[in-house]
Amino acid sequence: MHGEYKVPGGKLVVADVEIEDGRLAQVSLSGDFFLEPDEALELITAAVVGAPAAASATNLGAKISAALPADVAMIGFDPESVGVAIRRALGHATSWHDHTFDVIEPVVLDPAMHVALDEVIMREVADGTRPPTLRFWDWATPLVVIGSFQSVRNEVDEEAAERLGFGIVRRISGGGAMFMESGNCITYSLVVPTSLVDGLNFEQSYEFLDRWVMGALADVGVNAHYVPINDIVSDRGKIGGAAQKRIVAGAVLHHVTMSYDIDADKMTEVLRIGREKISDKGITSSGKRVDPMRSQTGMTRDAIIEAFLQHFRTRYETNDSEYSEAELAAATKLVEDKFSTPEWTYRVP
Template sequence: MRGEYKVRGGKLVVVQADEIDGRYANAHLSGDFFLEPDEALEQINAGINGTATSAPVEELAEAIRAALGRGVRMVGFDPQAVAIAARRAVGGATGWNDLDFEVIGPRVMDPALHVALDEVFPAELAAGSRGPVLRFWDWDSPLVVIGSFQSVRNEVDSENAAKYGIRVVRRITGGGAMFMEPGNCITYSLTVPGSLVEGLSYEQSYAYLDDWVLGALEGVGIHATYEPLNDIASDKGKIGGAAQRRLVDGTVLHHVTMSYDIDADKMMQVLRIGREKLSDKGTKSANKRVDPMRSRTGLPREEIFRRFMAYFMGRYNAVRSDYRPEEIAWAGRLLDEKFTADEWTYRVP
């Protein structure tokens, strides 16, 4: 069995091993990392051997640390990286190329329905009725989508929101508010099994799950980087932000919103937090913080969607797909029963 893990900003780690009676055996570590002294390689192998193949990454990493002698220097990797590679060798953890994705292109609908669909797809993945899915949002009306733990009163100027006919919906992930008007953002949701991020901290998993979109942005002429904890930025400022939730069954929902052509003045009137964030930076105009993809790429929004989808499908095992009628119906029920109910929207006043 063979597992690989590439440390972000570091080196490739490869573990080959057998499984005998539910435990690792004949483990061999290799890669392009740096390790001193030489005998530490066999110490790491010894730490893997004999450990239960069902052991989570944290337990396996601790076994590796316990096997290491004093003065060992691991450069470009660490015991956690070795443990992730070992878990991938036995199928306990997965890499991107171990998964078969479905990709759903943008369909114009009520943006609140997209919020509800973010509860539907993880439930389907957990039940085995859908595989991993990347889906792009598109919408026909304005909406403020607040994070699961945000206060409506603190985040939204209700009077100005009403003036512009903008509703407020609470999503199931944390993070900050999304200011959505037709055509103003690029938004997608990624639903994956927990095995894809096994052993990764939240910060590591944000970087790991956002890595593909940095390549897609490069393809449309924007050099972007990941900025902890959940931002995507260029040399001219923030492009967008991510939010994530790891559900009880281990399924991961990860979504990203990037500004395409935002009416920054209106956003500032509707979102209170926008004012606070800008005052913190000593910035008078929201336009100085928003980095619209329209001006940076010169591309229509539909073309960016197309190129992003093509990039993802060229990089991973993926096929085009679409929404099923029962998924839309399920999301509609959730919309009526939960996402438009005051009990949910104002659960944090």
């Protein structure tokens, strides 16, 4: 059985394995990585022979680490990346090219519906009733979407929000507040099976799932890179951030919001953004707009989204899709029963 894993920012690791009686019987390792001394390759493969076929990438990596002398240099890969390649060979972990992705183009909905659809689609991907899915949000009414663990009192000036017509909805993923007016940011949700990030810790999975959008940003003239834990940054500063939610052994929701053209005065009136986060939001003084995507590309928001969609479709196998009536009905019920209730919104007062 054959598996491959390209380490984010590193090298390709290839594992060929054979199984006997539920354990690794033979393991062959190759790739374009660097390893010193040469003899360490045999130590790595010997360390995992005999391990259970169900062993996690972390456990396999620990076996390798324990077997290697201190003077071994692994360059462009590490013990856990070997574990990921082995897991892929065994079919426990998957790669991007093992999947065909549903792609849903922007549909204008109440933004609270998009928050609910994240949960609906994540559960469908987890139980196998929908393939991995990339979908872009669009909305016409203003909303503040706070992270799962944020305090409403600490994050939002509710009086200003009400006066300016902003609702407040708590999403299922962590991270910071999203200030959402029509046309002011670019938001998408990517839902994948957990097998795609098998063996990766949370920080590694952010970088891994953001990798395609770095290529898409390059297509529109933005030189961007990932900054731990969850930021996307260009040569001229922060563009946006990501958030995740996982169903163990099921699915991962990974969504990203990028600033297109935000009214900074209005945002700082609605959100309680302290001095610590002012520079992080790209705000330098009153009256300025947060517009990295508009100013750096000179493109309309719709044109950028179209370029992102084209990049994803070119890079991976995709099918065009749309929301089913059942999904919209389930999301509507979630908005009514969960996301619009004070019990959920103020679960962290």
